[in-house]
Amino acid sequence: MNLNKENLKKYxxxxxxxxxxxxxLEFNKRxxxxxxxxxxxxxxxxxxISIFFSNLDEFYMIRVSGLKEQIRARVNEPSIDGxxxxxxxxxxxxxxxxxxxxxxxxxxxxxxxxxxxxxxYISSYNELPKPAKEALKDYFSKEIYPVLTxxxxxxxxxxxxxxxxxxxxxxxxxKPNGEKHFARVKIPSxxxxxxRIDEIIPPIKKNGIANAYRYIWLEDIIKNNLPILFTGVxxxxxxxxxxxxxxDLEIQEDEADDLLELIEENIKQxxxxxxxxxxxxxxMPEFMIDTLNENLEINRDAIHIIxxxxxxxxxxxxxxxxxxxxKEKLYHPVTPHVFEEEENIFSLIRQKDILLHHPxxxxxxxxxxxxxxxxxxxxxxxxxxxYRVGPNSPIVRxxxxxxxxxxxxxxxxxxxxxxxxxxxxxxxxxxEKSGVHVVYGLxxxxxxxKMTLVxxxxxxGVKRYVHLATGNYNASTAKLYTDLGIFTADPDLCADVSEVxxxxxxxxxxxxxxxxFLSPINMRSKFLKLIHREITNSRxxxxxxxxxxxxxxxxxxxxxxxxxASKWGVRIDLIxxxxxxxxxxxxxxxxxxxxxxxxxxxxxxxxxxxxxxNGAEDMYLSSADIMQRNLxxxxxxxxxxxxxxxxxxxxxxxxxMSLNDNxxxxxxxxxxxxxxxxKVYNQDVVNLQEWLMNFTxxxxxxxxxxxxx
Numbered sequence: 001m002n003l004n005k006e007n008l009k010k011y012x013x014x015x016x017x018x019x020x021x022x023x024x025l026e027f028n029k030r031x032x033x034x035x036x037x038x039x040x041x042x043x044x045x046x047x048x049i050s051i052f053f054s055n056l057d058e059f060y061m062i063r064v065s066g067l068k069e070q071i072r073a074r075v076n077e078p079s080i081d082g083x084x085x086x087x088x089x090x091x092x093x094x095x096x097x098x099x100x101x102x103x104x105x106x107x108x109x110x111x112x113x114x115x116x117x118x119x120x121y122i123s124s125y126n127e128l129p130k131p132a133k134e135a136l137k138d139y140f141s142k143e144i145y146p147v148l149t150x151x152x153x154x155x156x157x158x159x160x161x162x163x164x165x166x167x168x169x170x171x172x173x174x175k176p177n178g179e180k181h182f183a184r185v186k187i188p189s190x191x192x193x194x195x196r197i198d199e200i201i202p203p204i205k206k207n208g209i210a211n212a213y214r215y216i217w218l219e220d221i222i223k224n225n226l227p228i229l230f231t232g233v234x235x236x237x238x239x240x241x242x243x244x245x246x247x248d249l250e251i252q253e254d255e256a257d258d259l260l261e262l263i264e265e266n267i268k269q270x271x272x273x274x275x276x277x278x279x280x281x282x283x284m285p286e287f288m289i290d291t292l293n294e295n296l297e298i299n300r301d302a303i304h305i306i307x308x309x310x311x312x313x314x315x316x317x318x319x320x321x322x323x324x325x326x327k328e329k330l331y332h333p334v335t336p337h338v339f340e341e342e343e344n345i346f347s348l349i350r351q352k353d354i355l356l357h358h359p360x361x362x363x364x365x366x367x368x369x370x371x372x373x374x375x376x377x378x379x380x381x382x383x384x385x386x387y388r389v390g391p392n393s394p395i396v397r398x399x400x401x402x403x404x405x406x407x408x409x410x411x412x413x414x415x416x417x418x419x420x421x422x423x424x425x426x427x428x429x430x431x432e433k434s435g436v437h438v439v440y441g442l443x444x445x446x447x448x449x450k451m452t453l454v455x456x457x458x459x460x461g462v463k464r465y466v467h468l469a470t471g472n473y474n475a476s477t478a479k480l481y482t483d484l485g486i487f488t489a490d491p492d493l494c495a496d497v498s499e500v501x502x503x504x505x506x507x508x509x510x511x512x513x514x515x516x517f518l519s520p521i522n523m524r525s526k527f528l529k530l531i532h533r534e535i536t537n538s539r540x541x542x543x544x545x546x547x548x549x550x551x552x553x554x555x556x557x558x559x560x561x562x563x564x565a566s567k568w569g570v571r572i573d574l575i576x577x578x579x580x581x582x583x584x585x586x587x588x589x590x591x592x593x594x595x596x597x598x599x600x601x602x603x604x605x606x607x608x609x610x611x612x613x614n615g616a617e618d619m620y621l622s623s624a625d626i627m628q629r630n631l632x633x634x635x636x637x638x639x640x641x642x643x644x645x646x647x648x649x650x651x652x653x654x655x656x657m658s659l660n661d662n663x664x665x666x667x668x669x670x671x672x673x674x675x676x677x678x679k680v681y682n683q684d685v686v687n688l689q690e691w692l693m694n695f696t697x698x699x700x701x702x703x704x705x706x707x708x709x
Contacts, residue, residue, distance in 0.1 A: 001531075001533075002532065003528040003531060003532045003561045003564065004528075005429070005557060005608070007564075008288050008557060008561060008564065008585050009341040010185060010557075011560035011563045011574050011589075012080065012556055012560065012561070013512035014078070014080065014082030015583070016080075016559075016563065016583055016589065017080050017081040017559070017582070017583065018081060018386075018559075018580065018583060018672045019079065019081040019083050019088060019091070019581070020081075020439075020554050020579050020581050021059075021077065021088060021092060021094070022066075022080075022088070022091055022095065022672065023578075023579045023580055023581060023672065024063070024578060025057065025059075025092065025095050025096070025598075026055060026581050026672065026673065026674055027577070027578040027579060028052055028055050028059070029049055029205050029674075030100060030597060030599045030666055030674060031051055031599055032048065032049065032052040032099065032102075032103060033053060033599070033666075033676075034048040034599055034600075035047075035048035035052055035103070035106075036101065036102075036103075036106055036434060036537075037051035037222045039175045040328070041063050041097075041317050041325075041326050041328055041348055042111075042114050042115065042118060042326045043326040043327045044113075044326075044327055044328050044601070045111065045318045046111065046117060046315050046316075046319060047316060047693035048109065049103060049106075049111070049122075049315060050312065050314070050315045050316035050319070050657075051310065051313075051315040051316075051501065052632050053311070053312045053667050054313040054314075054316075054416070056096075057165060057311075057448060059174065059246055059260030059393070059410075060244045060276050061164070061245065061246065061247040061248070061278065062247065062248050063101060063305065063484045063529045064089070064249060064276050065091065065246035065247070065248055065274070065276045065486065066243075066275065066471075067085045067088055067092075067463060068085075068089070068274070069088050069246070070085040070244070071085050071086055071089070078140045078592060079701045080435045080556055081581070081671060084654075089343065091105070093116065093301065093376075096430070097100040097168065100306070101106075102303070102308075103312075104306070104307050104308040107312070108307075108308060108699060110438045112331070114121070115318075115344070118217075118323065118326055119168075119210070119211065119212040120213045120214075120318065120321065120323070120453055120566070121212065121213070121215065122194070122215045122216070122217070123197065123214060123217075124220065125216060125220045125221060125223075125224045125336070126224070127189070128216075131134055132201055133224075134195070134214070135147050135200065135201040135227045136197075136200065136201065136225075137225055137228075139200045139201075139221075139258075140221055140225040140228065141225075141228060144188075144191065144221065144222060144225075144481065145225075145228060146184055146228065146539060147188045147190070147535045148186075148188065148193065148229055148301040149185070149186065149460065150171075150183050150184075150185050150229050150230065151183060151185070151186075152181060152182075152183050152186045153181070153182040153183060153184065153291075154181055154182075154296075156487045157284070159185050159295040160271075162184070162186075163186075163245075163246060164244050164245040164247060164273070164584060164590065164617065165242065165243075165244060165245075165311065166186055166187070166189065166241065166242065167186070167189075167219060167240060167241075167242050168184050168185060168187060168194075168223070168240070168242070168308055169185045169187070169223065169226070169240055170182070170184060170185045170237075170239050170240075170241055170280075170284065170288045170291070170292060170654065171183040171184065171226065171235060171237065172235075172236045172237040172238075172288070173230050173234060173236065173240070174233060174234045174236050175233050176232070176233070176236045177266075180236070181417055182288075182291055182612070183230070185222070185229065185238075186594045187204075187218060187219050187263045188412045188707065191218055192218065192317060193217070193218050193219075193317065194215040194217060194218070194219075194314065194315075194318065195215060195216055195221065195319045195407065196214065196215055196216055196631055197214040197215060197216055198212070198213065198214050204643040205632065206247060207275065211265075211322050213323075215318075215692070218290055219240055219309075219435060222554070223240075224628040225685070230277055230470075234584075237285065237288065238261075239280065239281045239284035239285075239288060240280075240281045240310055240478060241278060241279060241281070241284065241292060242264035242278075242279040242280075242309070242310040242476070243275050243277065243278050243279075243296065243313055244276050244277035244278075245274065245275055245276065246275075246276055247273055247275045248255050248272035250663075265303050267652055270651070271551055272428075274297070274557050275297065275298050275302070276298075276302060276581075277302055277304060277466065278292060278293070278296060278298055278302055278303045278304065279304045279306050279311075280292070280303060280304070280305055280306065280310075280621065281306065281310070281312050281406065281702060282305055282306065282307045283681065284305075289303060292332075296547045300357075302583075316388050319372055323592070324679070328601055331359070331360075332363060332697050333358070333359050333360065333361060333362040333363070333364075333479065334360065334361060334697055335362045335364060335365065335564060336354070336361055336362075336365070338354055339365055339368075344372065344376075345365070345368060345369055345487075346372075346454075346463075346465055346489075346649075348362060349465050349488065350463075350489050351488050351490045352643065353487065353490070354486065354487040354488075354645045355484065355485075355486050355562075355610050355643075355646045355649065355650070356486070357482070357483075357606075357654070357680070357692070357696070358471065358478045358479075358481070358483045358484075358485070358486055359479045359481070359482065359602060360482075360615050360692050360695075360696035361696065363478035363479070364455070364484065366395075366467060366469075366473070367394050367395060367398070369452070369454070369467060369487065370382070370384075370395050370399065370452065371394070371397040371398045371401075373398075373402065373406065373454045373456075374398040374399065374401045374407070374697055375401070375405070376456065378409060378453055378456050378458065379402075379455070379456045379457075380406035380407065380409070380455045380456040380457055380462070380616070380632045380636060381407060381409070381453075381454070381455055382399065382402050382407060382408075382409050382410075382453070382455075383409075383410045383411070383452070383453040383501045384399065384410075384411050384412070384451070384452045384453070384473070384503070384507045385411075385412045385414070385447055385449050385450060385452075386411055386413050386414065386423075386424070386472075386473055387447070387448055387450065387472050387473075388472040388474050388477070389413075389424060389427050389472075389474060389494045390423070390472075390474040390476045390477065391476075392590075393427065393473075393474070393475070393489065393528055394475060395473050396427050396430065396431065399411060399430060399431060399434075400430065400434040400436065400680075402403070403431075403434040403435045403436045404434060404435075406439075406548075406661060408436040408437075408455075409431075409435075409436045409437065409503065410438075410439070410440075410505055411431055411436055411437070411438055411439075411506065411614055412439050412441055412447050412501075412504050413427060413428040413431070413438055413440060413447055414440070414441055414448070415428065415440050415441075415613045416499075426574060430707045437505070438531035439504065439505050441635065442504065443637065444633070445494075445520065445633060445634055446629075446633065446635070447504060447633045447634070447635040448623055448624070448635065448636050449466050449500070449518075449623050449635050449636055449637045450468065450469040450470065450471060450472060450473065450485075450499065450623045450637070451466060451469075451497050451501075451637060452466060452467040452473075453465075453466050453494070453497045453498060453501060454466070455537075461490065462566045464494035464495075464497075465486050465487065465488075465489050465494070466487070466488055466489075466493060467485060467486070467495070467496050468485065468486055468488070468621070468637065468639050469484065469486075469621075469623070470483045470484050470485065470499070470573050470606045470607050470608075470621055470622060471483025471484075471485070471605055471606070471623075480600060480602060480603060481601065481602065481603045481605040482602050482604050482605050482606050482689075483605050483606050484606045484608070485673070486621070486622050486639075486641070486646070490515075490642070492514040492515050493514075493515055493516065493639060495514060496513040496514050496639075497514065497516070500513070500516065500518060500637065503518075503635075504635065515639065515640050516636040516637055516638065517620070517622075517637070517639075518635065518636070518637055518638075519624055519630060519631045519632070519635065519636040519652055520631065520632050520634070520635070521632075522605065523631055523636060524557060524558065524631045524632075526638070527561075527626075528557070528558070528561055529559060529608070530609075530611050531546065531558075531561045531562065531564075531570075531611075532561075533611070533613065534546055534565055534570045534611060534612065534613070535564065535565050535568045535570060537570075537612075537613070537614050538565075538568050538569045538570045541617075542566065542614045543551060543571075543612060543614070544568070544569060544570030544571065544612060545570065545571045545572075545573075545574045545610075545611075545612035546565065546570060546571070546572045546573070546609075546610065546611060546612070547572075547574075547575070547608070547655050547659070548572075548573075548574050548575070548576075548608070548609050548610070548626070549576075549604075549606060549608040549609075549654070549655060549658060550574070550575070550576055550577075550607045550608075550626055551578050551579075551604070551605060551625045552576065552578045552579040552580070552625040552626070552627050553574065553578050553579065553582055554579055554625075554626065554627040555626045555627055555628050555631055555662050556581075556628075557651055558626045558631075559581060559582045559626075561588055561594060563582075563593075564580060564591055565591070565592075566590050566591065566592040567588070568648065569590070569592065570592060571592050572592065572593040572594070573594050573596075573659055574593065574596070575596055575597070575598065575604075575651050575655070575658045576595055576596075576597055577598060577599070577603075577604040577605075577661070578593055578597070579598055579627075580597075580668060582595065583668060583670055583672075584668055584669075585669070586670050593665075594683075595667070595668035596658075596659070596661075596665045596666060596667050596668065596677060597665065597666050597668065597674060598658060598661055598664050598665045598666075598688055598689075599664060599666070599686070600664040600688065601687040601689060602689055604699070606621070606654070607621065607622040607623065607624060607625060608620070608621055608622075608638045608650060608654065609622060610651065610655060611622065616652070617647065618640065619640065619647050619650060620638045620639060620640050621638070621639055621641060621653070622636065622638035622639070622652075622675075623636045623637055623638075624636035624637075624638060645698050653695060654685070657686060657688050657691055657692070658688050660686045660688075661677065661687060662678055662679040662680075662687040663678050663679075663685060663686065663688075664682060664687055664688060664689065665677040665688070
């Protein structure tokens with residue numbers, strides 16, 4: 001039996017799939033679990049609480065806004081899990097409310113008190129002594145007051161525009177004649193939300209505990225000094241609120257003459273997206289809520305009443321405090337010893353494939369690869385895909401230098417990388433100014449592939465070198481995300497990458513490649529064939545085993561194929577950090593499928609697909625998760641690992657150790673909930689990321705030697 005859509009239809013019933021957004025909420029709860037973890041240092045818990053709120057903001061801006069668009073368009077069709085948009089939105093509300101209550105309770109009753117114990121204070125304005133209040137009032141007048149703009153709301157002045165994720169005060173004032181009016185004051189985002197009092201009021205620092213850090217929320221200072229802003233009138237009420245807008249860009253690429261101009265225009269329009277959430281302080285009176293509700297044109301169920309600081313993602317500012325005893329031990333990435341060799345990087349790659357596992361291995365060799373290529377007089381051409389570049393990119397600077405040196409440089413910059421559009425537009429323009437051939441990808445597709453090709457003239461002819469990876473060419477996130485990449489001079493892979501660039505930059509209709517799988521061309525069909533092979537081996541009495549590590553598992557066809565494989569006795573271990581729509585451990589459906597998620601100090605981002613193949617073991621790395629968007633609407637690459645030593649290294653140090661993790665891993669239950677995977681009797685304690693840090697540091701000593709050009 002082939003694994004085609006017709007044969008897999010029997011699995012496409014609602015009970016076989018978790019809702020993707022509810023599954024994402026479970027992931028964000030696992031992020032929050034780290035914030036509530038008493039075994040984690042205090043400032044790391046603050047960091048995870050901040051990440052939880054930042055994640056939630058994006059969820060509302062993209063996913064909840066999408067559901068509300070469907071409801072407005074009267075879309076009542078259920079998704080594959082059986083929920084209509086209205087039902088899903090209701091379930092989201094039911095899940096989020098108790099979670100928010102939990103985290104704010106923990107913030108007030110645990111985090112704040114523990115911060116005090118470690119000499120970090122977040123003070124309330126009203127609890128400060130009178131001299132401190134006077135000093136803050138003076139600071140307000142000199143530093144904050146000039147930035148503020150009170151906006152009145154009356155028949156002559158319309159309700160003011162309120163930007164996405166901005167914090168504001170809704171204010172009720174009374175004039176001397178007794179008239180009451182509504183006003184709004186935006187809390188400026190150019191100032192830090194947490195102001196350090198020690199730097200504003202020196203006497204407190206001198207008389208206080210040495211090395212203490214004392215903060216106050218910016219809005220607390222503003223609220224208590226509003227009379228300065230509203231001279232001659234009485235401020236009756238002032239309460240903070242915060243809105244979230246729909247920021248999902250709708251891009252009609254097929255109608256665009258210039259994609260760059262189109263996306264620039266769409267970014268401008270993003271700030272006017274409809275309001276999808278209104279957060280208000282607990283004590284805001286009903287008439288104020290009604291005023292906001294009416295003028296922001298939202299339903300009552302979009303209002304979140306919050307018992308604590310709004311936009312708690314701002315707490316990340318506390319993580320910058322240099323109290324290293326309150327953080328996990330700093331890890332310094334290691335430069336693999338292979339780069340100690342006194343020869344240039346191309347010579348090293350010619351000898352053998354080289355694996356890098358970030359952030360355990362340094363990202364520097366990738367930067368050096370591009371830099372060396374830009375300066376090497378024998379390099380003829382450099383081609384690269386850029387998805388999330390980051391600010392001050394050393395890689396982009398090297399590409400510009402290469403163009404200045406008259407090399408052929410072609411770069412595909414993905415302008416549609418969500419929330420990185422402006423940064424990518426900037427770099428695209430800078431590259432174009434330098435004579436780099438910049439392309440923006442294929443109409444209707446995001447280019448999410450991560451690949452670099454270097455063409456070099458050598459004594460025995462022109463040679464090609466490639467770098468292929470699971471993560472972005474971003475030096476900053478390479479210290480925070482776990483990703484895999486290889487350098488190789490394999491002729492077939494190099495030829496494939498050349499043809500992929502022709503597909504991206506020209507009019508190539510290439511459909512077949514030697515070793516690479518490419519979406520949207522053949523990635524799903526290739527995965528189905530490999531899964532089918534495991535089924536066949538299992539049916540013939542052999543052992544079938546799959547290990548997939550990814551960020552998200554959503555695609556119904558691949559999920560159905562995994563169900564079929566499970567029914568034929570194939571053992572399936574899934575390591576899925578985020579969304580998982582597959583229902584594991586269901587008798588006669590998925591009893592051989594085991595799903596776990598790992599959330600630790602680094603964001604698990606690498607994608608690895610392992611097939612036992614009757615002991616012949618095939619392994620692939622990929623830029624793609626198993627989602628419809630990755631398989632159908634993006635350009636993604638999956639490439640084989642054929643070097644035996646590298647394959648064994650990934651299998652042992654990443655896949656096997658991920659499956660053995662009993663500290664940071666959680667197990668997905670058939671209910672859709674997760675439980676912590678705990679150490680059992682006689683079992684060693686295994687924390688994947690800690691183990692990898694120790695393993696990498698012990699096996700690949702640091703080097704200060706530079707790669708020769």
